[in-house]
Amino acid sequence: MVRETPVITEEMVQQAVAFHGHLCPGLAMGIRAAEIALREVGRCTEEWEVAAQVETDMCAVDAIQVLVGTTFGRGTLMHLDYGKNAYTFTSRADGKTIRIVSKPTAGGPMSEEHQVLWQKMRERTMTPEDKKRFWELQNARARVILGEPLENLYEFTEPPALLPRRNGSPLYTRCEACGEMVAQNKARSVGNKTLCVPCAGKSGQNSSRTNSNPL
Template sequence: MSCQISEERINKTIAFHGHSCPGLAIGIRAAELALQKFGNPSDKEIVAVVETDMCGVDAIQFLTGATMGKGNLIHRDYGKMAFSFFHKVTGEGFRAVLNPAARSDMDEEMSELSKKNSTGNATEDEIKRLGDLRSAAQTRLMTLPLAEMFVVTELQQGAPRPARVLQSLVCEHCGEKTMESRTRRFAGQTLCIPCFGKVEQKI
C-alpha cells in the first residue's frame, strides 16, 4: 500500500528538509509506521531513536514532532538504516530496520554513478541515468507496503531514560563550561572532550 501520509504533509516535510530524495522517503515511511502503530501520538508521547544521520531523520523529526531539544529524538551513530520508536504512555516500542529488498537492485549502480558525479567525472548520460534511478527508487520506497519496507522487532525494555540536568564544570584548559557527564579527567585536570583529545593520544 502506498504511503498514507497526505500529500500536503509530505510536501511540508520536503520543504523542511530542503529537497526530495530516496533517503527522505525512508524517513517518511518510518515515521508513518510509528504513527500508525501508536495511533498518532502527541510529540510529547513519542521517543525516536535513530541509528543514522541521513536525510530521513529530518522526516522523522518533522512528522512525529520528536526533537533533540526535547530529548525525545536520540541519535546513535551506528550507521544503520534502523529506527526505534517508543510510546511513553503505553510502554510500547519497536525497532524497524530497512529491508534490503526494499531498495531493489538499484543501489550498486546508483552508488557508482553518485561517486562519479561527486568527483565531476560523470557524463551527461550518466547524470541523467542517476536522476532516473533516484526517481525510481523514491517512487518505489513511497509505494511499497510498510510490511515489505521494514523488518520490525517489538521491544520490551521501554524508552531510554530522559536526559538529566547535570552540573556544568569549567574546563581547566579552555575555560568553557561543560556538562559534567561530558568532561574527562587527565593529569589531575577536568577537561572538555575537545581539550582532552588534544592531550590524550589513545582516542
C-alpha cells in the same frame, strides 16, 4: 504484523521534502519509518510523548523529526551512531515499543545508470545533464519506496522500552584546558583535571566521565 491502513498523505511527503530540501530514497525510507511510528505509537506532542532512537544520521531522520515530532532539544530523539538504517519508537505513555530495520532489498536494486551517476557524484565529475538525470532517478526510486508495502522495506521487532533521557537544565563547569563551559554530565576526568570531550581526546590519556548519565 503492521497494518496496511494508509496514514501518509502527499501533503506530509511535501512537508518532509521542504524540511530536507529534496526527495530522495533515504528521505522516502524515513517517511515510511514515520508511517510505522504514527500507526504504532502516535505522534509526539505536548499531550502524548513519543521517543525515537535512530541508529543513523542519514536523510531518513529528517522525515522522522518532521512527521513524528521527535527532536533533540526536547529529549525525544536520540542518535545512536551505529551506522544502521534502524529506528526504535516508544510511547512514553504506555511503553509500547517497535524497532524497525531496513531490508537489504528495500527499494529494489539500483540500476547500472544510477550507480554510475552515484560514482560521478562522489568524484564531483557530474555534468549539468548528469545531475538532472541523477535526480530524476533519485525521485523515481523514492516514489517506488513510498508505494511499497511496509513489509518489503522493514523488519519489525518489539524490544523492551529504552527511553531517551528527558532534557533538563544541565549544570555546567569550565574545561580546564580550553576554558569553555561544558555540561557536567558530559565532562571527562583526566588525571586531576576536568576536561571537555575534545580536550580529553587530545590529551592522549585514558578518561572517564565525571558523572554517569544513563539514557
